[in-house]
Amino acid sequence: MSFERQKILVLGGGYAGLQTISNLQKKLSFQDADITLINRDEYHYESTWLHETAAGTIDWERGTYPINKVVDTQKVKFVPAAVTAIHKDEQRVETNQGDFEYDILVVALGFESESFGIDGMDEHAHTIVDPETAIAARQEIEKNFANYRSSGDEKDLSILVGGGGFTGVEFLGELTVSIPELCERYAIDKNKVKITCVEAMPNMLPMFPENLVDYAVNYLEDRGVEFKVGTPIISANEDGFVVKADDEEQQIEANNVIWTAGVRGNSLMEASFDGVKRGRIVVTPDLTIEGYDNIYAIGDVAAVMNGEGEDARPYPTTAQIAMQLGQHTAKNIALTLNKERRVPFEYDDKGTVCSLGPNDGIGLVFGREIKGRKAAFMKRVIDSRAILQVGGPMLAYSKGKLL
Numbered sequence: 012m013s014f015e016r017q018k019i020l021v022l023g024g025g026y027a028g029l030q031t032i033s034n035l036q037k038k039l040s041f042q043d044a045d046i047t048l049i050n051r052d053e054y055h056y057e058s059t060w061l062h063e064t065a066a067g068t069i070d071w072e073r074g075t076y077p078i079n080k081v082v083d084t085q086k087v088k089f090v091p092a093a094v095t096a097i098h099k100d101e102q103r104v105e106t107n108q109g110d111f112e113y114d115i116l117v118v119a120l121g122f123e124s125e126s127f128g129i130d131g132m133d134e135h136a137h138t139i140v141d142p143e144t145a146i147a148a149r150q151e152i153e154k155n156f157a158n159y160r161s162s163g164d165e166k167d168l169s170i171l172v173g174g175g176g177f178t179g180v181e182f183l184g185e186l187t188v189s190i191p192e193l194c195e196r197y198a199i200d201k202n203k204v205k206i207t208c209v210e211a212m213p214n215m216l217p218m219f220p221e222n223l224v225d226y227a228v229n230y231l232e233d234r235g236v237e238f239k240v241g242t243p244i245i246s247a248n249e250d251g252f253v254v255k256a257d258d259e260e261q262q263i264e265a266n267n268v269i270w271t272a273g274v275r276g277n278s279l280m281e282a283s284f285d286g287v288k289r290g291r292i293v294v295t296p297d298l299t300i301e302g303y304d305n306i307y308a309i310g311d312v313a314a315v316m317n318g319e320g321e322d323a324r325p326y327p328t329t330a331q332i333a334m335q336l337g338q339h340t341a342k343n344i345a346l347t348l349n350k351e352r353r354v355p356f357e358y359d360d361k362g363t364v365c366s367l368g369p370n371d372g373i374g375l376v377f378g379r380e381i382k383g384r385k386a387a388f389m390k391r392v393i394d395s396r397a398i399l400q401v402g403g404p405m406l407a408y409s410k411g412k413l414l
């Protein structure tokens with residue numbers, strides 16, 4: 012492989028892909044390489060804000076920006092196209108806009124919803140995985156609330172959230188703000204609304220200490236959310252979820268059904284690589300794929316291990332780690348072009364915040380517990396920082412959440 016004018020192809024314009032591009036732009040000159048970014052849409056969306064669109068607290072445009080706004084067109088060619096196949100041995104990627112050859116490939120194709128084969132889930136539940144699904148969930152709730160005035164059907168005012176993980180809890184937090192507004196708009200008594208969260212495990216959000224989880228649960232319960240924990244969903248149908256409670260099957264009825272209980276990496280991964288589990292491939296410490304040192308897998312399609320040996324576990328897939336993986340990949344590509352050795356990735360876990368609507372939350376940040384308005388502010392800092400890092404101060408000013 013010659014090291015002049017290498018063809019670098021980045022697939023995906025999410026957190027990991029855009030961080031790779033923005034750091035490559037800084038590190039490489041246009042003589043060093045032909046850099047191409049391929050993304051399905053012309054815009055990037057903040058996937059960690061989608062629950063807000065789904066609940067109706069923000070419009071979807073608020074969390075998106077055109078990719079061309081952050082790409083230096085002198086150095087990077089952006090192609091809006093859908094990737095359909097990766098031929099790793101031919102160093103070629105197929106898209107609906109034609110084929111692309113590469114010397115170095117970065118696969119950052121993101122996540123999909125995972126229903127774990129639960130009967131009826133794909134047909135009967137909404138998901139929150141991209142702007143289209145988030146908008147559809149929001150429209151469904153609005154349609155049913157509007158319909159209630161003529162139907163009088165309690166199911167129209169019943170919202171079922173499957174899974175009390177991060178997405179489920181953050182979505183519930185936004186609902187506590189948007190649902191009272193919706194009730195006002197359609198002159199509905201808000202006491203008639205039922206919001207139920209069904210969680211399989213007896214303990215929710217196990218990454219947080221018990222007192223913070225209690226705070227989050229109490230906060231949401233005080234605003235009308237009912238939790239059913241230790242209650243796995245076993246199927247979904249047109250009336251809602253069937254759950255297992257006290258060893259008995261029970262139907263929980265609702266016309267607004269949202270599944271937030273599972274994500275997986277992009278299914279193109281299984282079709283393209285060996286040893287892929289739930290759309291994720293284990294990467295080497297320098298973030299390349301075993302046997303292919305010119306292919307990086309990063310973000311939600313990568314299982315990045317927290318060590319070596321039998322006890323090693325993959326880090327949870329988050330926006331925070333995706334951004335660091337993108338930065339590191341750009342660094343390793345620059346080292347490769349410089350004929351230097353790539354360096355192993357080290358995760359710098361700054362902590363995590365789970366919002367409870369726009370004004371509250373819980374978090375563990377730099378090892379310190381935070382809750383309430385402080386956590387909500389920290390969440391806005393995190394959300395704005397992601398935009399600042401990729402798009403600079405002007406974009407952070409117009410799209411960030413600090414102003």
Ligand code: NAD
Binds near residue numbers: 176242365
């Ligand atoms: P998750 O895996 O974190 O949570 C899913 C929840 O659904 C779990 O609590 C699980 O027990 C439950 N569940 C699974 N099967 C079920 C069933 N059959 N019935 C009932 N409950 C069931 O998924 P997520 O919330 O989509 O998050 C995905 C990833 O993104 C995670 O790694 C998370 O850390 C990250 N994330 C982070 C943030 C943040 O940092 N604020 C926000 C959203 C997502």
